[in-house]
Amino acid sequence: MSPTLSVLAVSVVCLATLAIGAYGLRLSRTTSDFYVASRLVTPGWNASAIGGEYLSAASFLGIAGLVLVAGVDMLWFPVGYTAGYLLLLVLVAAPLRRSGAYTLPDFAEARLESPTARRVAAVLVVTIGWLYLLPQFIGAGLTLQIATGAPRWVGAALVGAVVLASVLAGGMRSITLVQAFQYWIKLTAIAVPVVFLVAAWRSDGSPLPDDASWVTPLHAFEHPLYSTYSLILALFFGTMGLPHVLVRFYTNPDGAAARRTTLIVLALLGVFYLFPTVYGVLGKVYASDLVESGRADAVVLELPERLVGGTGGQLLAALLVAGAFAAFLSTSSGLAVSVAGVLSQDLVRSEVHRTVGGRIPGVRAFRGASVLAVLVPFGLSLLGLQLAVADVVGLAFAVAASSFCPLLVLGIWWRRLTPVGAVAGLVAGGGLAGIAVVITLVAGRGDGWSGALLAQPAAWTVPIAFVVMVVVSLRTPHRVPRSIARTMVALHAPESLGLDPPGRSH
Amino acid sequence: MSTVGRQDAQVPAAGGDVYERVHADPRYVELRKRHRNFVFPLAGLFLGWYFLFVLMADYAHDFMSTKVVGNINIALIFGLLQFVSTFAITMWYVRFADRKLDPLADELRNEVEGGAA
Structure with missing residues (x-):
C-alpha cells in the first residue's frame, strides 16, 4: 500500500472534518445548539448524520472481517x-422526545424522580460509550499501521486529537454537519472500489468460496x-440504549x-x-490468509491491491483508508459528545450543580469532560487486546440491551416501575453483561457453554434485567413516583401541548 | 436543562390542571390504546419473524442450502431480504402513525389549547 497516498487521504479527511466543524462553530451560539442543534436539522440531513455517526469501524472494517472469518452467520x-x-x-422514540430528556440519565431522573437512578444511568452511559469508543481507536491504529507502517498508537492518537478538536470547537450543531458529510464519504469509499473489485473478479473467472460450511448458516x-438468538437480541434491543443514537432523535x-x-x-x-x-465474500476467495495471521479486520483495505493492483489498486486502497477514518471520526465524535455531556453533567460536577441549582453544565466543564471521554478509551486501546472490532461493538450492544432497554420500555409503558426496581434491574442486567464482557475481553472467547454464554450474554442478561425490574418494583409499590400520572x-x-416536561418544574 | 422551544408555550391553567384535563380526555385514552395495541404486537411479530428465520436455517437445512447461483444459496438471499422486511415494517408503522395517531393527537391538542386560551 502506498504510504504517501494513504497519508494524503487521511489528512484530507481529518482536515475536512476540522474545517466543517469550524464552520459549524459559527452556527452554534447557544447551549441548545451545542447539545441538540436547536432541533433545526431537516430529515435528509439528519438521516445522513445518523447514518454517518452509526457506521463505525465495526461496520466499515469489522463486518467484512467477520464474514471472512465465519461466513454467512455474520x-x-x-x-x-x-x-x-x-x-x-x-417503542421509545416518540415518548422519549416528549419527555424532554436529552440523555438517558435525564430520562431516568425525570421518570423515576430519583437522583440515584440518574447516577446509575450515568455510569452505564459512560461504560457503554467507552466500550464503543475502544474499537474505533483499535481500528484506527490498525488501519494506519497497514497503510503506512506506523505504530498502532499513532492512528488512535490521530483520531483522538481530531475528535477532541471538533468536539471542543463545535458541539452538536457542527457535529451534525460533519457526520452527514462523513456518511457520504463512507458510502463512496466503500462502493467505488467494489465496482473495480467485481470487474477484476469477473475477469478472473468469477471464482467463489469453495468452503461449504462457510456459506451454511449456523x-x-x-x-x-x-x-445467534443472543446476538440478535443484543443488536435489536441494544440500539435504543446507545447514548449517541438517542440524542439524534432530538x-x-x-x-x-x-x-x-x-x-x-x-x-x-x-x-x-x-x-x-461483498468484501467479505471476495476476501474469502482472495485473502483468506488474513484469518490465520489474525488480521481479518484488514480485509477491506487489502483487497484492492490484491485484486486490482498497480496504481489503481493503490488509489482505491487510499480511498478505503479515507473512508475508514471517516468512520472512526464520525462515530467517535458522536460518542465523545454523549459521554462528555454525561460526565460533565452527572459525574464530575453534579455536586456543584446541586448547590448552584442549575442543570445546564457550563461549556467549560463540558470541554474538560471531553478530554476525559477520549483519553480513557484511547489508553485502553493501547493495551494490545486482540479482538475483532465488530465483536467489541457487539459487547457494547449487549450491555445496552441488558440495562437501558428494560429501563426505557418499562419506564415508558409501565406506570408501576419504581426507582428501586429500576436501579436493581440496571445493576443486575448491566452488571452481569458487563462482567461477561470483561471476562471475554480479558480472557478471550472460551469454549463450550460457558464460553457461549459469556461471549453472547444478551439472551440471559436481558430477561434477568426485565424480571428484576418488574419483581423489585412490584415489591416496592409505595415507591412509585408521586407525580407518575403527570409524567405518563x-x-x-x-x-x-405546552405541558411542562416531567421532573423539571422545580 | 431548560426545554428548548417550550418555555413560551405555557398553557394558562383555566378550568383545572392541564394534565388532569388531558388525562381525563377519552381521546387521550384512545390514543394510548391505539399506540400500545399497534407497537407491541408489531415488535413481537418482527422479532418472531427473525427467530423463525434462524430456526429455519437450523431445521430446514436442505431447503436453506439450496444453491441458486454457484455457492449463493437460499439462506444468503433470505438473509439479505431481512433488510427489505425491516424497511417494509417501518413503512407500515410510519403510515399507521401518520393516519391513526397524528390526526387524533392534533384534535386533542387543538381542543386542550383552544379550551385554555
Whole structure:
C-alpha cells in the first residue's frame, strides 16, 4: 500500500472534518445548539448524520472481517444494526422526545424522580460509550499501521486529537454537519472500489468460496442457535440504549420528521451494508490468509491491491483508508459528545450543580469532560487486546440491551416501575453483561457453554434485567413516583401541548 | 436543562390542571390504546419473524442450502431480504402513525389549547 497516498487521504479527511466543524462553530451560539442543534436539522440531513455517526469501524472494517472469518452467520450483524432502529422508533422514540430528556440519565431522573437512578444511568452511559469508543481507536491504529507502517498508537492518537478538536470547537450543531458529510464519504469509499473489485473478479473467472460450511448458516458458533438468538437480541434491543443514537432523535423538529428520518436511515444503512458483505465474500476467495495471521479486520483495505493492483489498486486502497477514518471520526465524535455531556453533567460536577441549582453544565466543564471521554478509551486501546472490532461493538450492544432497554420500555409503558426496581434491574442486567464482557475481553472467547454464554450474554442478561425490574418494583409499590400520572401524560400526550416536561418544574 | 422551544408555550391553567384535563380526555385514552395495541404486537411479530428465520436455517437445512447461483444459496438471499422486511415494517408503522395517531393527537391538542386560551 502506498504510504504517501494513504497519508494524503487521511489528512484530507481529518482536515475536512476540522474545517466543517469550524464552520459549524459559527452556527452554534447557544447551549441548545451545542447539545441538540436547536432541533433545526431537516430529515435528509439528519438521516445522513445518523447514518454517518452509526457506521463505525465495526461496520466499515469489522463486518467484512467477520464474514471472512465465519461466513454467512455474520450477516446478522448488519441486519441487527439496522433492525435495532425499528424497535427504537416504535417503542421509545416518540415518548422519549416528549419527555424532554436529552440523555438517558435525564430520562431516568425525570421518570423515576430519583437522583440515584440518574447516577446509575450515568455510569452505564459512560461504560457503554467507552466500550464503543475502544474499537474505533483499535481500528484506527490498525488501519494506519497497514497503510503506512506506523505504530498502532499513532492512528488512535490521530483520531483522538481530531475528535477532541471538533468536539471542543463545535458541539452538536457542527457535529451534525460533519457526520452527514462523513456518511457520504463512507458510502463512496466503500462502493467505488467494489465496482473495480467485481470487474477484476469477473475477469478472473468469477471464482467463489469453495468452503461449504462457510456459506451454511449456523456454523460460526459453538452453540449456534443460542449464540445467534443472543446476538440478535443484543443488536435489536441494544440500539435504543446507545447514548449517541438517542440524542439524534432530538435534532428533528417534530415526531413526524423523526419517523421520516428513521425511514431514510434504514434505507441508507441497508444500501451501505451490501458492500461489506461483498468484501467479505471476495476476501474469502482472495485473502483468506488474513484469518490465520489474525488480521481479518484488514480485509477491506487489502483487497484492492490484491485484486486490482498497480496504481489503481493503490488509489482505491487510499480511498478505503479515507473512508475508514471517516468512520472512526464520525462515530467517535458522536460518542465523545454523549459521554462528555454525561460526565460533565452527572459525574464530575453534579455536586456543584446541586448547590448552584442549575442543570445546564457550563461549556467549560463540558470541554474538560471531553478530554476525559477520549483519553480513557484511547489508553485502553493501547493495551494490545486482540479482538475483532465488530465483536467489541457487539459487547457494547449487549450491555445496552441488558440495562437501558428494560429501563426505557418499562419506564415508558409501565406506570408501576419504581426507582428501586429500576436501579436493581440496571445493576443486575448491566452488571452481569458487563462482567461477561470483561471476562471475554480479558480472557478471550472460551469454549463450550460457558464460553457461549459469556461471549453472547444478551439472551440471559436481558430477561434477568426485565424480571428484576418488574419483581423489585412490584415489591416496592409505595415507591412509585408521586407525580407518575403527570409524567405518563407528558410521555404519551401529543407534543407541544405546552405541558411542562416531567421532573423539571422545580 | 431548560426545554428548548417550550418555555413560551405555557398553557394558562383555566378550568383545572392541564394534565388532569388531558388525562381525563377519552381521546387521550384512545390514543394510548391505539399506540400500545399497534407497537407491541408489531415488535413481537418482527422479532418472531427473525427467530423463525434462524430456526429455519437450523431445521430446514436442505431447503436453506439450496444453491441458486454457484455457492449463493437460499439462506444468503433470505438473509439479505431481512433488510427489505425491516424497511417494509417501518413503512407500515410510519403510515399507521401518520393516519391513526397524528390526526387524533392534533384534535386533542387543538381542543386542550383552544379550551385554555
